[in-house]
Amino acid sequence: MQDRMYKTDSPIAHREPTAPTPAPFDPFVEHRRLLFSTAYQLLGSVADAEDILQDAWLKWHAADRDSIDHPKAYLVRTVTNLALNRLTSARAARETYVGPWLPEPLIITTTDAAEETEMAVTVSTAMLVILETLKPVERAVFVLREVFGFTHAEIAGFLDRPEATIRQISHRARSHVQSRRPRFETDSAARTEITGKFLAACRGGDVNALMELLAPEVTLWNDGGGKITAARRPLHGPDHVARWLLGVLAKPMLTGIQLETAVVNGELGVIGVLGGNPVGAITYDVVDDRIENLRFQVNPDKLRGLSAS
Incomplete structure (x- = not known):
């Protein structure tokens, strides 16, 4: 087994199927x-x-x-x-x-x-x-x-x-x-610090602070699935990504949104909560203390996995 790259029996939070519940010894x-x-x-x-x-x-x-x-x-x-x-x-x-x-x-x-x-x-x-x-x-x-x-x-x-x-x-x-496979920061303390700065910049609408956190080659992918208005092509570069992201968060329909940290897919990320319901999730790769890739999931059909938060 030593030639395996990964090994886990992940304790993944999820909703149980609606089929009849089997006996405990099953x-x-x-x-x-x-x-x-x-x-x-x-x-x-x-x-x-x-x-x-x-x-x-x-x-x-x-x-x-x-x-x-x-x-x-x-x-x-x-x-x-x-x-x-x-x-x-x-x-x-x-x-x-x-x-x-x-x-x-x-x-x-x-x-x-x-x-x-x-x-x-x-x-x-x-x-x-x-x-x-x-x-x-x-x-x-x-x-x-x-x-x-x-x-x-x-x-x-x-x-x-x-x-x-x-x-x-x-x-x-x-x-x-x-x-x-992308390189990513494994230091949880560094990721926590960067996430805190990312949240502060997003909450404060500080485009310059946000741009400083983004790597020069940063790319943002936004999945709205045709259900929510979203960028239909990847966005590139700190200026473009930062201004687009802050522009989205400033939209009237998102007034009152709360940005919270959460462990999403095994990594510290950010979820947006509006009216008590999750409306989006942001995950990212951290390389050399900069955010290199941003993935912004807002398709409402794909947010049920956030219910555990």
């Missing part, structure tokens, strides 16, 4: 967190992951339990294949998506600092965006191998492919991710 209950994490990292969608869990539970409920020797493997295989089917159709739908597509932000709950650092790598918005560039099967192999530590042989069984093929896919996916 293997589905035991592995629910793993199953949701798998679906979420394959799809980048809280809503779709919840749907996958519901469908998986129905299949599990209808299965002949006596014929299943390894419930965990059966459940992971079921969730993986359901998610792959959903991912294929989702990719087609995203071809007509309005503006940049970003994954759904998710409030993640944990009291373990080391575990939080691992999650910042595995489920960060930046990582989920990179996973979007993989082919569906490559993404499944990468997540199962690098995040959850399944062997190539186990994954071959999940996906009904030869182990040699899985090894090739795994190597290709790993190389792809490594070449695109």
Whole structure:
């Protein structure tokens, strides 16, 4: 297992599926967190992951339990294949998506600092965006191998492919991710300090203070999904990004918005709350004490994962 890049069984906060609740001793209950994490990292969608869990539970409920020797493997295989089917159709739908597509932000709950650092790598918005560039099967192999530590042989069984093929896919996916994985600041104290300055600049409408926090090559992606007015193309440069962001926050419709810190996808970020409801999430990469990438999620259909806040 030492050649794995990542390893986590992320304690991800999410709404439970609406299917009937299994008995406490049910293997589905035991592995629910793993199953949701798998679906979420394959799809980048809280809503779709919840749907996958519901469908998986129905299949599990209808299965002949006596014929299943390894419930965990059966459940992971079921969730993986359901998610792959959903991912294929989702990719087609995203071809007509309005503006940049970003994954759904998710409030993640944990009291373990080391575990939080691992999650910042595995489920960060930046990582989920990179996973979007993989082919569906490559993404499944990468997540199962690098995040959850399944062997190539186990994954071959999940996906009904030869182990040699899985090894090739795994190597290709790993190389792809490594070449695109952004650098980011791992010092939580530095990130906390920068986040505090970012909040102060946004709350005070101080464009100069905000520009000083942004890296020269900063880029902002804004996902409104055609539901909320948003920038349909990435914005580049400190001046453009700072003025656009402060302009959005100053709009009359956002009067009274509260900007709060929250651990979003394993990293300290910012959420906007209006009337007690989350209306947006901002995640970012911090490199050399500057904010290099900003991802602004305001699509109302993608904010259910913020409900834990």
